Amino acid sequence: MIRAFLATLAGVLVLLAVYPTFGTGYGVRATQQVFMWIVLAGSWNLISGLTGYVSFGHVAFYGIGAYAGAILVTRAGWAWEPAALAGGLAACLLAVLIGYPCLRLKGPYFAIAMLGLNEVLRALVSYFEGLTGGGSGLSLPTLDASVPIYYAMGLTAMLVTLLTYRIVTSRFGLRLMTIREDEVAAEAMGIDTARHKLGAFILSAAGPGIAGALTARDQGYIEPVSVFPLAMTITMIVMALFGGKGTVWGPVLGAAVLFVAQEMLWARFPYLHQLLFGTIIVAVVLLMPRGVLGILQMKYRLPRTI
């Protein structure tokens, strides 16, 4: 069983690695998008799926990464690879800064604070025109790096998933889950919940920051509304919920299935696709709040490593 799984996984990875050599332009782009959604949904899962602190503004890390990367490329002439890492670092720094005050808030208050953070950041980047280009956006010098960026995004998705695996199978991961299960009891049992929440929060910011910087480089143009959209937060949440929050492979499954579903709906029902996607969201939340893997895990007592 595990062997078959690992063999399949290896096969898929090899296929994805050679895909750009024979895939269509659309296919490669779409796959790269799936990678990006794996990064976003997987990262959201690290803080919200494990600790239960639902972040409704996680796209803020993506946006800050996009701007940090784009500014370094355009104003400081950095290559996109270090700029992408800097985007991840910028997102982590933001997480440290806002994690201290925001992670004291419980339940809906944390969600709202994160939502507010995203709006504030969007307003801020619009305001500081000199650095960010303001509302008219920021254009990056032309560069064709779509294939390397495909690999970079794929690598980031792999790292986020691997990190999730390592965390979920460790006592650190169990401690994060106790925060979700019963934070008061966790404290009373000697778990420093504040530090653990902050740690998970910082880890959950890195991936989106890198993904943002990579996407900015890939698209060659960013503006406040394109990198801080609330809809992106909602999509990553739904993907993680669909696959199974708190699981290793849930966000991967959710990102792949829902992205493909979204593309197909969009192509077939150009006017109704948002309505249909909305219906899927409601159905997921109502009918299977644990997600596909969460249900399987509970029903068949599967290990946490799925």
Add this chain to the structure above:
Amino acid sequence: MAAVLEVDGLRKRFGGVTAVNGVSLALEARRIYGLIGPNGSGKTTFFNCITGLERRDAGRVIFKGERIDQLKPYQIALRGIGRTFQVIRVFPELTALENLIVVTRGDAGAAGRRARELLGLVRLDGLRNEYAGNLSYGQQKLVEFARVLMRDPALILLDEPAAGVNRTLLNDLLEAVRRLRDQGATVLLVEHDMKVVMGLCETVFVLDHGDKIAEGPPGAIQADERVIEAYFGR
């Protein structure tokens, strides 16, 4: 002998209600104490103030010679105070075994062995891989009890350990408490089951409306007029 825990003038108010009104007491090592009183007399609040879950308004709490009343709950727990809750607080989506392992640091193998041993003690080893939320009320209570022991606390606060636990299990549990005492721990328990209190505790404190109204061996407490009055009215 020096006290393990010394509480001096502990006071806690919620709005207009004084839940704990300047309570002082001292607990010595290797003894089992009881804390009783009618509903709303401040027993759980007293526990919460000692373990840091509630910020006390006044008074001092000294554990092993150090003040702990300014510390965070997890710091207090790490110093060696463990507790259970009146309303069970296991981690429902962690397995019974994980519920115990999660509170440990360091050697994972040793933690696993110790967890198995403690689950064996409360006769739950066969259910170790079951999600704690799927266990019965009594079993969850035992998981919580075993979880407290994982850290080998010097002081154990038990909030109604007997409620909802059947007789056979209860006897095991009480036996386990006695053994802990013999191994050097101090136990303070809140309990409504007078048989348990009288059979187990060496000294009993009585709270009423936040005041400590009596302290002494169980026999004397049962005969104390103020205690009878607090429970049954004049």
